[in-house]
Amino acid sequence: MAHLWLRAASRLAIRPCPGNVCALSSDPSSLSMRREVEQRQHQSLGALSLEDLSGPSTLRVIYWMLIGGYRNATSDLQVKLKEMYGPLSKYKFGKMTVVNVTRADLIEEVIRQDGIYPQRSDMSHWQEFRDMRGYSYGPLTAEGSSWHRFRTVLNKRMLRPNDVMSYAKPLNAIVTDFLARMQRLRAASSDGDTVTDLASELYKFAFEGISTVLFETRMGSLEEHVPTRTKEFIDAIGCMLNISDIMPLIPPRVRPYLPIYKRYIAAWDTLYGTAVKLINEKLETIDERLQNGEAVEGEYLTYLLSSGKMSLQEVYGNITEMLLAGVDTTSNTISWALYELARQPHYQERLYQEIMSMIPGDTTPDAETVSRMIYLKAVVKETLRKYPVVHANARVAAYGDVFVGGYRLPKETVFHFCQYAISNDPENFPEPKSFRPERWLRVAGRLPHHPFSSIPFGFGIRACLGRRIAELEMYLAISQILRAYEVLPDPEEKEEVIPVTRTLLIPGSKINLRFIERK
Template sequence: MQSKTATTTAIPEEEEKIADAKPFSEIPGPKLYPIIGNLLTLIKNNGYHQKRPHLLYSSYRQKYGPIFRDKIVNMKLLFVTTPEDFATVFKAEGKYPDRGPTMPWIVYREQRKKAKGVLIGKGEEWRKSRSVMDKKLLKMKDVSAYSGRMNEVISDLISHIKRKQIEDNLNGELSNLQNAIYKWSFETINSVLFSKRLGAFNDPPTPIAEKFYKSVCSVLNITGNLVLMPPFYKYFKTKQWKEYCSYWDTLFEIGGKLIDEERNRLLSSGLDLSKKLESNHRTEDMEFLPYVLSRGELSDEEITGNVIELMGGGVDTSANTIMWVLYILGKNPDIQEKLYQEVSSVLKNGQFPDSQSVQKMPYLKGVIKESERLYPVLIATSRILAQDVVLSGYHVPAETRVYMMMHLAARDESIFDEATKIKPERWIRSSSSQRKRNPFSFIPFGFGPRMCIGRRIAELEMEILIARLISEFRIDCRNEKEVGVTFRLVASPDQDIRIAFQQRN
C-alpha cells in the first residue's frame, strides 16, 4: 500500500519557471511563535477564528496578497487564492491525488484498525475503492434512477414541515428547520447507499434511523471541533475523544448490519456473490450496494468503511447548501418569483421533477450555484503536491500541502462581476460572464480524479428538493440580522435560519 504521495520531478514547462521563481522561504505570512506557531490566533477570544477561519484568511489575503503561509504547531499550511494557481495545483496532484489527512477520522480508523475509504484513503487503497464506487455514483444514467426515491423522501419532508407548522404554531415557521433538512439529507443518501428507507421521518422515527442519525450528527459536530487543532487526542484519550469514538463505533455497527442484511437478501434471491459479476450485463441494472457486493473486490470492512464515509460526507454538505439556498430565496423575493415561474413552466399538473425535467431549469441550477459560490460548505480544498511547481511567482516544493481558498476566489471582484451580489443568471451559458470566466474560479466539488464522488447525487437531490419546495410554498426568511458563516466540519450558518413556509394553494 502506498502511504504517501508519489513525487516526481517538475513538469517540463515548470522547470524554467522554477529557475526564475522566488524561494519558498519568502512567501509572506503572519508572525509565528516558537513551537505553537499561530495557534493562539485560532484559540483566543473563545476560539473566534477557529470557528471563523474564512475571516482570518480573508484578512491575510488583503495583507499578504494572493499566496501566504501559516503554521499551527507542527502543521505547515500554504494558501493560494487565484484560479490560475488552483489549476497549477491540480495539474501537479499526481497519480494518487492526496488531500492530506482529516486527522480525527484517520486516528479513529487507525486506533480501531478500520479500513479507510474514498474520502480518507490514500494511494492504492484509495484507487481500489474509488474504481469500484465511481461506476454507480458518477454515471448520470445510474443517478437518474434515484429520482423517484428522492421524491419519496421529499414528500415525507413536506409532510413533516406541515405537521411541525401546526405543532410549533409560529405562523408558518419551523422551530428547528436545520433538523428537518438534515433528516432529509440523511434519509436521501442512505436510501441510495443501502437501497432502502431507514425511517427518519416516521413518527416516531424507527430506532435504527434515530440512533444512526444521532451518531452521524455527533461525529460531524465533534470533527468540526477537532479538525483545525493539533491531534492531541492521538495521545490523550479525553472524555470528548471517547464519546467521539463511541459514535463512530455505532456508525460502523449499524452500517455493517445494514450491509449484512443486503448481502443475505441477495443470497436468498439466488445470486452467487462468490463469482465476480463485473463483466455481466446484469450489474448495469443493480443498485449501488448490490453492485459493490457483486464486484467482489472489497472486503466487508472496506465496504463498510466506504459507505460510512460516503454517508458522512453527504449529510452535512447537501443539508447546509439547502439551508443557504432557502436563506437566499427567503431574502430575495424577486429571485424566488423568477424561480417559481421557471419551475411552474416545466412542471404541469402536480408533476414531480426528475433528472430530465431539472435539465430544463437553468435558473434553478443558477440559484444553487450562487449559494455554492457565496456560501461554499467547503471554504477550501487541498492537495499535497506530487512535484515542484511555481505558485504566484514562488517555488513551492513537492510534498507541500496547498489549500485552494475557493471562498476567497468567489468574492474576488477581478474574477466575478459584482462578486457579493446574488445573480443566478451569471451561470446561464448564454451569459457573457459565463463564457469569459476561468473554469477553475468555481470548483465546489473539486476537480480531477479526486473530485467529490457524490457530486451527481448531491446536485440531483438538491435540484429536485428546491423545485418541489418552491412549487409548494412561498418562502419567507425572518432573520432580521444578516446570517454569517461559522465552521464546523463544513461552513454552516452562524445562527438559526428562520424560514416560514406559506402554502401556495
C-alpha cells in the same frame, strides 16, 4: 458475516479482488510528466523559495483558532490571511508546512501539477480511528493506488448520468415524505405557516436520501417519531464533525486522556457500528435470495456487495465515508437557497415561473427534466458560491516540487485552497455578499469569471464522488417545495443568519421561514 459475503460472491460467479488488482503504478515519472516538469523548471528559473513566503507563526495560528474567535469562523480566517499576506502565505503545523492559496489562477496552477494519484490532505485524525479499530480506509481517507482502486469501483454507479437518473424515483418519494413532514410542522406552529430550524429538518431529508441510495433502505428520519437508531446515527455525525476541527490541534499522545477525545471516538463507533449493521442486513437479504434461487436486484450497495471488487471490510469503510460526505452539502445548500429566495422574492418568482413551465400541476419531475432547468441550476450555483459547504480543500505535493505564483515549493508541501475567500472575492464576483443567480447565466456562450473561482465540488479525479446525486436531490427538493409554497422570511427574525464553520460551512443560527400554500 464475511462467510455470507464470500458465499454470495461465489454463487454470483465472481471472486474477491486482491488488494493489488486494478491498482496502477504509483510511479509518476512517465515521459510526458518529465517533460512537463522540465518545462516548468525552465519557465521558473530564478523562482522564489518557500523561505521567501511570509505568513503567521504556528503560535499565532493556534491563538486565532483557540482564543481569537476563529475556531468556528475559519472561512473568515481565509479572508484575513489574504488581506494580511497576499495570495500565497505559509505556516508550520508540527512537521507539516501549509501554503494558503487565495487566488483562483493559483489553485489551477497547483491542480494542473497533480500526480497520477492526487493526494488531498492530511486526514490522520480520521485514519487514527480506523487504524485503532481495524477498519478499512474509504474515499476520503485512502491515498495512492488504494484510493484509485476504490474510486474506480465507486464511480460506476455514482457518476454516470444514466445510473444517476435511476435514483430519481426513490428520491422523489423522499421529497414527498418531506413535504408531508413540512405540513405537520407548519400545522404545529403558532401561525400555521412557519417551519423553525429548517436546516435541521433538511438534514433529516438529506440523510434519508443518501441512506436510501447507499443502504437501499429507509431510515425513518422523516417520520413523526424518528427511530432511536437513526437519531443516534444523526447525532453521531454532528458530534464527530464538530470535534474534528480541533483534533489536529491536540498532540496524539495527549488525546486519549481528554474527555473530548472519548466523545470523538464514541461518535465514530456509533457511525461505523450502525453502518456495519445496515450493510450486514443487506448481505443477509442477498444471501437469502440466492439460497431461494431468486434474482438479486438492487442499486448501489447490492452492486458493491455482489461485484467482488472490494472486500467486506472495504465496503464497510467506503460506504460509511460516502454517507458522511453526502448529507451536509445537500441540506445546507437547500437551506441557504430557500433563505435567500425568501429575502429576494423577485428571484423566487423567476424560479417559480421556470418550475411551473417545466413541471406543471402534479407532474413528478425526473432527472432529465430538472437538468434542463437553467435558472434552478443558476440558483444552486450561486448558493454554493456564497455559502460553499466545503469552504476549503487541499493538495499535497506528493511527487516533487510544485511551481506556483513564481515560487518553487518543495515536495510534501500541503496546499490549503481557500475556496470561501476566492468565491467571496470582489475581484472574482462583484458585490460578492449579494445573492445574484444571474451571474451563472451565460452571456455570449461564456461565463465572465475564472473557472476555478468557485469549485464547491472540487476538480479533477478527486472531485466530489456524490456530486451528481447531491445536485439531483437539490433540484428535486427545491423545485417541488417552491411549486407547493411561496417562501417568506420569518417576521420575528431580528438579525441576518451568518455562516459558521463546523468542519463544514453551516448556518450560525436557526433558519426559520414561512411557507404559504400556493393557490
